[in-house]
Amino acid sequence: MTEPASKPVLNLHSILDCSRGNGPGLRSVIWFQGCTLGCPGCFNPDTHADQPRISLGADDLVTRLLGLGEAVQGVSLTGGEPFEQPEGLYALVSALRNRTELSLLIFSGHSRGEILRMPLGEEILLRTDVLIAGRYLQRRHLGRRLLGSSNQKIHLLSGRYSLRDFDTLPELEVQIDGRGGVVITGVAPAELEPEAG
Ligand code: SF4
Secondary structure, eight states, X not given: OOOOOOOOEEEEEEEEEEESXXXXXXXXXXXXXXXXXXXXXXXXXXXXXXXXXXXEEHHHHHHHHHTTOTTOOEEXXXXXXXXXXXXXXXXXXXXXXXXXXXXXXXEXXXXXXXXXTSTTHHHHHHTOSEEEESOOOGGGEEEETTEEETTOEEEEOXXXXXXXXXXXXXXXXXXXXXXXXXXXXXXXXXXXXXXOO
């Protein structure tokens, strides 16, 4: 008798329960750990190494998201590179679709064409509302509409949002957590880095 395949475990960098700076409406943000694309000037280099950081199954993560209540309207997946964990990403987007009404936005350094040629790429995009795709190119830095650089593209994959929903999003968001820690997210966070000294 064949053993059932084990469920993939996600390797995550961090989770922010509520944000208004990473997509339309109030959203949870999930940073994947691991990226091999090496864009010069990447503003999130701590996410590149693929060593285990936060290990979580897709179903457990969705249960946590459901516990946040109805104020949260969607989930944004970023990184790191979500598509470097295709089995875990597919399990997560499937669980989100099967168990929630949350909208799904994915940031990727890959183009849509590259993703469609990946194993599970098409299946993942079929369950995605918005894909923001393309390498970050420092010489074309933009920092608007969730686009880090002007070569990146917003793909509206369902009828849930229009491009107008991205016009008024902040370039960055600053949150103070319960212990006084500062969390800076968005597409231009480097501008608020503290000065050395
Ligand atoms: S794809 Fe994203 S996380 Fe990876 S190096 Fe490029 S900007 Fe950084």
